[in-house]
Amino acid sequence: MTDAVRTHGLYKQYGRQTAVAGVDLVVPAGSFAGLVGPNGAGKTTTLSMITALLRPDGGRAEIDGFDVWRDPVQVKARIGVLPEGLRLFERLSGRELLLYNGRLRGIPKADVEQRAAELLDVMDLTGSADKLVVDYSTGMRKKIGLAAALLHNPSVLFLDEPFEGVDPVSANTLTDVLRGFTASGSTVIFSSHVMELVERLCDWVSVMSGGAIVAQGPIDEVRAGRSLNQAFLDLVGGGHHNQAGLSWLGARPQEGR
Numbered sequence: 504m505t506d507a508v509r510t511h512g513l514y515k516q517y518g519r520q521t522a523v524a525g526v527d528l529v530v531p532a533g534s535f536a537g538l539v540g541p542n543g544a545g546k547t548t549t550l551s552m553i554t555a556l557l558r559p560d561g562g563r564a565e566i567d568g569f570d571v572w573r574d575p576v577q578v579k580a581r582i583g584v585l586p587e588g589l590r591l592f593e594r595l596s597g598r599e600l601l602l603y604n605g606r607l608r609g610i611p612k613a614d615v616e617q618r619a620a621e622l623l624d625v626m627d628l629t630g631s632a633d634k635l636v637v638d639y640s641t642g643m644r645k646k647i648g649l650a651a652a653l654l655h656n657p658s659v660l661f662l663d664e665p666f667e668g669v670d671p672v673s674a675n676t677l678t679d680v681l682r683g684f685t686a687s688g689s690t691v692i693f694s695s696h697v698m699e700l701v702e703r704l705c706d707w708v709s710v711m712s713g714g715a716i717v718a719q720g721p722i723d724e725v726r727a728g729r730s731l732n733q734a735f736l737d738l739v740g741g742g743h744h745n746q747a748g749l750s751w752l753g754a755r756p757q758e759g760r
């Protein structure tokens with residue numbers, strides 16, 4: 504079967520800083536995949552290049568076998584994206600935002616209206632559907648962003664920290680929606696720092712460090728009998744912080760002095 508995502512030597516340089524140093528990311532179709540790595544590992548830069556938001560300096564990326572930069576129309580029809588620091592049309596209501604997105608995607612009006620109503624209901628946003636997005640909370644913005652990313656029924660969904668700011672009840676709902684989505688053969692790729700979440704949700708994981716993939720595969724293979732957190736620390740060389748500094752932190756002057 505064609506992989507949902509495959510990159511070949513993806514590369515990006517900012518001035519003298521190499522952000523992504525030849526990434527070969529593979530995500531099989533139907534996976535619930537996690538992309539993990541320390542701060543600055545290159546996850547956001549990689550996802551931006553795969554979703555055609557940022558042009559790579561080298562290498563290429565394919566979605567469902569279509570080259571992202573040679574076949575952008577095919578690719579954009581197949582992907583849904585919930586990016587980091589999502590910008591929304593603030594002066595639209597949640598419902599208007601979905602209807603507008605659906606029309607931009609060329610979905611017939613009646614279908615958009617039905618899908619929007621169902622998504623608002625599932626995301627528990629029906630009561631806030633006519634409120635302006637500018638007045639939404641952080642979690643509500645995540646949920647309406649996710650609804651907008653799902654509206655055209657993409658085959659591959661990219662999510663950057665999708666559960667950040669989302670309450671536990673809504674997180675369960677989102678999880679169910681995403682599980683149903685992958686069960687029908689679609690693919691979810693999300694970046695997260697929360698290992699417990701990745702361990703619970705994902706069947707595939709790619710670990711990045713220093714702009715490169717240091718491990719990837721079925722999650723049980725990458726864990727190799729360890730917790731994902733331990734595997735992560737072993738792979739990225741964490742846990743050896745310098746205890747010599749910060750001796751002043753927490754120290755209080757003696758009373759009466």
Ligand SMILES: Nc1ncnc2c1ncn2[C@@H]1O[C@H](COP(=O)(O)OP(=O)(O)OP(=O)(O)O)[C@@H](O)[C@H]1O
Binds near residue numbers: 520543546
């Ligand atoms: N627009 C930019 N200009 C200059 N350097 C950048 C830019 N974007 C990212 N970088 C650098 O590229 C490297 C990778 O950044 P990136 O945001 O992709 O990492 P990340 O894995 O998503 O990190 P985090 O987990 O902290 O979000 C970092 O060293 C960062 O400083």
